Amino acid sequence: MKKNLLIIGAGGVAQVAAYKAAMHNDVLGDIHIASRTVSKCEALVAGILEKKALKRPGILAAHQLDAMDVEATKALIRQTKSQIVLNAGSAFLNMSVLSACIDMGVAYIDTAIHEDPKKICETPPWYGNYEWKRREDCERKGVTAILGAGFDPGVVNAYAALAANAYFDRIDSIDIIDVNAGSHGRYFATNFDPEINFREFTGTVWSWQQSQWTANKMFEVKRTDDLPVVGEHTTYLTGHDEIHSLSANLGVPDIRFWMGFGEHYINVFTVLNKLGLLSEQPVTTAEGLEVVPLKVVKAVLPDPMSLAPDYSGKTFIGDLIKGERDGIETELLVYNISDHEDAFAETNSQAISYTAGVPAIAAAMLIAKGEWDCHRMANIEELPPVPFLDLLGRIGLPTRIRDEKGDRAFDPAEFGETRQTRPKVRQA
Structure with a gap:
């Protein structure tokens, strides 16, 4: 069982993820939200508390973080005792956040493929250019890394x-x-x-x-x-x-x-x-x-x-x-x-963000419960689909x-x- 979720990002998808995580903090434990602009994270926390979305009393906190800084991300993971990290921020952050998770031995989730800001539509297969190069590192360290856990992909x-x-x-x-x-x-x-x-x-x-x-x-x-x-x-x-x-x-x-x-x-x-x-x-x-x-x-x-x-x-x-x-x-x-x-x-939030944020939290819940804690890197189709789709139906x-x-x-x-x-x- 893994507990405590760190959500990186404060945009639309992160907002949905934060709300849904709060609604299921009995499974996920402490909820932490981090981005470069801490005021955005604080606004998310305030909105969740105003809606009384927390399922049970618990920690819901905002943090400032430049997630391109691997060492800073590792320090925040350590500080918050997070065992699951969701990168709901920019796709430019994937490899930095993934590196921090591998180093810290914690589970990693993202909702979109990594992108290099200076390159557009690289030669396929895109996962082979970035994430899949860290497969062996994840397997060697027993780190669960679930790629593309939004709706499409996901x-x-x-x-x-x-x-x-x-x-x-x-x-x-x-x-x-x-x-x-x-x-x-x-x-x-x-x-x-x-x-x-x-x-x-x-x-x-x-x-x-x-x-x-x-x-x-x-x-x-x-x-x-x-x-x-x-x-x-x-x-x-x-x-x-x-x-x-x-x-x-x-x-x-x-x-x-x-x-x-x-x-x-x-x-x-x-x-x-x-x-x-x-x-x-x-x-x-x-x-x-x-x-x-x-x-x-x-x-x-x-x-x-x-x-x-x-x-x-x-x-x-x-x-x-x-x-x-x-x-x-x-x-x-x-x-x-x-x-x-x-x-x-x-x-x-609007439905575009909703359809991307809810699946990421379903993935986090399945990791927390052990059903998707696969101790390696996996795309969604490599994991059992029935418990995922069943859970999604129950949470929105x-x-x-x-x-x-x-x-x-x-x-x-x-x-x-x-x-x-x-x-x-x-x-x-």
């Missing part, structure tokens, strides 16, 4: 593992579909850190097709689906984190990620991009000031956390999986629907299943027995 990986382990005999394709059918009422904004958001779409779109990496341009390939609850939406082929582990772990020839965009977003994005305002490379102004255009755009756009009070509508995220079961061509849709207003009522993110039997709530009993007719995902 829950969608668990959906894929569920299908591979307990539903299909052979999987031919996995199409991950992410649609935000909500509205925040602003002229233009991103739902999470603009710097990270834009970096996903300004480089090469990498997908896994015919068992090899395939390159496309953003907005070059699209599809239209009639989805449960949110209806018909057009989505675009996009590069994304989970493809880079699923392609290595599942043996599926086609794995693609599709994200929904409105025409207005595409138009604004295209103008910004063509003007060079989304570049991560510094430029010098006529006055001799060196600036990074992408950081300037980030500075003038609304803070994603500020969108939450006015957000309405729902999100859809799911896996459309095709393959063979008992000799018959079969299609399975595994998905979640979340509501922006419900997320705000519970955690003062219910899963639904649609196949030839109809559309129904996920029932752990239905997937309790794994099928033995095909190789399974490697699991801890």
Whole structure:
């Protein structure tokens, strides 16, 4: 059993994680929140206390931390006696925080793949460029490091593992579909850190097709689906984190990620991009000031956390999986629907942050209970999916299943027995 959680970050995902951790501090123990700006952490603590979200009396504290400083992070882990660290901050921090956790022998969780601020859309597989290089260190020291424990990556990986382990005999394709059918009422904004958001779409779109990496341009390939609850939406082929582990772990020839965009977003994005305002490379102004255009755009756009009070509508995220079961061509849709207003009522956040923050806390709870304390580095699909999806349903993110039997709530009993007719995902 592991106790005491250190959450690094104070943005939207960290906020949801902090609220949810407080609601389950009987399992997680002391809750500590740390970021470069301690006032943001203190505001989170105040909000949690105002909502009386702590399940039982306990420590809920704010700390100042530059998480790029490995030694400072190690010192805070030591000071707080944290045995689980969640990096809910920038993806630029992953390797620094992971290093501190390995040195301290404590569990590590993140919600997105590591990024180098100076590089965009590196050569696949992205995990192989950074996190997977520390696999042997984790295994040698018995450190649990769970990568990509948000929704996508994260829950969608668990959906894929569920299908591979307990539903299909052979999987031919996995199409991950992410649609935000909500509205925040602003002229233009991103739902999470603009710097990270834009970096996903300004480089090469990498997908896994015919068992090899395939390159496309953003907005070059699209599809239209009639989805449960949110209806018909057009989505675009996009590069994304989970493809880079699923392609290595599942043996599926086609794995693609599709994200929904409105025409207005595409138009604004295209103008910004063509003007060079989304570049991560510094430029010098006529006055001799060196600036990074992408950081300037980030500075003038609304803070994603500020969108939450006015957000309405729902999100859809799911896996459309095709393959063979008992000799018959079969299609399975595994998905979640979340509501922006419900997320705000519970955690003062919008549903995009909610869907990323809740799974990270579910992962922390499973580590604390020992079910996911695997003592090595693992992507979500390498861990047992049923307890994860079951727990998610109980703490705010219910899963639904649609196949030839109809559309129904996920029932752990239905997937309790794994099928033995095909190789399974490697699991801890």
